[in-house]
Amino acid sequence: MSPRTPKPLPPARRIALEALSRCLLSGLDIQAALDTALTVRPTDPRDSGLATETAYGYLRHKGRVEHLLARFLKDPSKLPPKMRLAMGVAxxxxxxxxxxxxxxxxxxxxEFAKTKPDARLSGxxxxxxxxxxxxxxTAHDPDFYRKDASGPEFLTRWYSCPQWLTDLWRRNYGEEDARAYLEAQLNPPALGINLFGHPEADELFAELAALPEVLxxxxxxxxxPPGTALEDEPDPPLARQSFAARQVIEGLNPSxxxxxxxxxxxxxxGKTxxxxxxxxxxxxxxIHxxxxxALKRQLPEVETFAADAVADTPPRQPGTxxxxxxxxxLGVLSRRPDTKWKRSPRDLDDLVRLQTAILDNAAAQVRPGxxxxxxxxxxNPDENQGLVRAFLASHPGASLHTEWTTPPDSPLNEFFYGALVDLG
Ligand SMILES: C[S@@+](CC[C@H](N)C(=O)[O-])C[C@H]1O[C@@H](n2cnc3c(N)ncnc32)[C@H](O)[C@@H]1O
Structure with a gap:
């Protein structure tokens, strides 16, 4: 009897696995990886919806899922990376x-395992x-994840977050706020929509404002609310816009x-x-x-130019x-859950150095007052309050005007920090 040919992967799983493999094994952002996988072949909208839900959901819960698998596998690290990923997604x-x-x-x-050289893995x-x-x-019972775990290990398993990150949040924000941040990143972000520039903005505004679910x-x-899906991506001039990002700008009173x-x-x-x-x-x-x-397509009237904020000077002297x-x-893991698996504590110091250089150059470009x-x-306080405090210490004429942070209990599941500094 000849062996049966394995069945091909169903389209949603093929797309999710392709995107996750490019994201986790080759470093692409998850949305870019999904967009690529979805444009290669025409896909039924139900399949693309399921692929997107699976890819994002898996990234949010990867730590919890890997803990489950480790209970039943002698040594998960012996599985080839793509096989381990497929087992995790299933x-x-x-x-x-x-x-x-x-x-x-x-x-x-x-069936997927049967297509690989070591077909014994299918068993x-x-x-x-x-x-x-x-x-x-039992897979949804926190006590299952508490077994043989210290307090920090439990948080890492249950909230599906690398331990360096749960430690960073507990150390800097305390137990209660750290839990709120950990819970938020397991869920999707709120859906934000901005109507500016739409020819029928007034009608759309009235329609949206009447929806009972508007937060x-x-x-x-x-x-x-988090998890609200759009049938189609909004075309310009309608845009998706993080509402938490809007709040931070409002908190600094741009007018x-x-x-x-x-x-x-x-x-x-987005902020422009x-x-x-x-x-x-x-x-x-x-710099990109x-x-x-893309900004120019959305906002054609805005003057744009490519510039490295570490070194370049704008064509006109800004006031702000x-x-x-x-x-x-780390505040938008609900929207970009791949970040928690890609960042390392060392990146944080490199980023603070880049941010400091950007602040120093920007301050030198602004007109007096x-x-x-x-x-x-x-x-990460080093990139937020710490960065601003260090800037103030090295610029004696500067003073902190306003500081703003998204409250830990925000229903938006995204967290921003903002500071307005008067340069004097
Ligand atoms: C947080 S994102 C900006 C998001 C954007 N303001 C919005 O609201 O949609 C940070 C941006 O900084 C840019 N960037 C990184 N390094 C830069 C540099 N040295 N000079 C200028 N821009 C830089 C990145 O390309 C990225 O677009």
Whole structure:
């Protein structure tokens, strides 16, 4: 009898595995990896939806899933990385995706294992994933993860976070706030939508404002509950916009900033858009030309130029420099859950050095009486309060005007820090 040819992977799993492998094994951002995997072949919207949900959900819960698998595998590190990933994704589905029956997840993973050179692994996949399925509700019981664990080890397992990060948060923010941050990063972020520039903004505003599920409104920005999905990506001039990012800018009262504003790390223009909505004059630059091109598509009237904020001078002298700094992103893990598996404590020091150099150059460009508006999306005091305190210590004329942080109990699941510094 000839051996049966293994069944091909169902499309949603093929896309999720391709994207996760590029993200975790080759370093691509998860959204870029998914976009690439989804554009290679035409995909049914239900499959792309399931692939996206699986990829993000797996990244959020990877630590918890790996702990489960380690209970049933002698040495998980002996599995080839792609096999380990496939077993993890199937286990994630079994534990977290109610709409997928466990036998379907075991089935595709076993068939996948059969396509690999060491086809004996399919027996191992079958045995381990069946044991995971047998756990049922136990897989959601915190006590299961407490077994043989110290307090910090338990947090690492349950909240699916590397221990250096749980330690950093407990040490700096205390037990209660650290738990709030750990809980938030396990969930999706709130959906933020901004209407600025839309020809039918007034009608859309009235429609959105009437929705009972709206969490918050600020100017032309709306926050909808975490996990709210959009049928299609909004086209310009409608834009997705982190509502927590909007709050930090509002917290620094941009209408009072001396103008014009140089948005020196403008990226795709998320913050530029908020300033333009308030009719503030902005010069926007970034080191990344592709991002600036995207900004120009969204906000064609804004003056843009490529510039390295560590060294370059803008074409006109600004009254304020907005520095939405490159940072470790530890405050937006709900939106970019791959970050927690890619960052290391060493990156944090390198980032503080880069941020310090950007602040120093920006301060030298501002006209007398001007200001720096500093923003990060991280939960690391060295990149937030520590960075600003060190800047104030080395610039005797400068003083702290306002400081703002997202409250730990925010329903948005994203955390930003901001400071407005008067340069004197
Ligand atoms: C947090 S993101 C900015 C997000 C953007 N302001 C928004 O609201 O959409 C940080 C930006 O800093 C840029 N960046 C990193 N290093 C830089 C440098 N040396 N000079 C200028 N921009 C830099 C990155 O390309 C990235 O777009």
């Amino acid at each position: 286990a994630y589905e079994i534990v977290f995706l109610d709409k997928v029956p466990a036998y379907a997840s075991v089935d595709w993973a076993v 191992l996949f079958n045995a381990v994933l069946r044991r995971v399925a047998e756990l049922g509700e 918050d409104i600020e100017g032309m920005s709306f926050a909808l 009072g900033w001396p103008g014009p504003v140089w948005d020196a790390c403008a990226g795709r223009g 858009r908020i300033l333009r909505e308030k009719n503030i004059e902005v010069l926007a630059s970034d 030309r592709g991002r600036l091109a 420099v907005l520095l939405d700094l490159p940072c470790s992103g 001007g200001a720096l508006a500093i923003v990060t999306c991280t939960l």
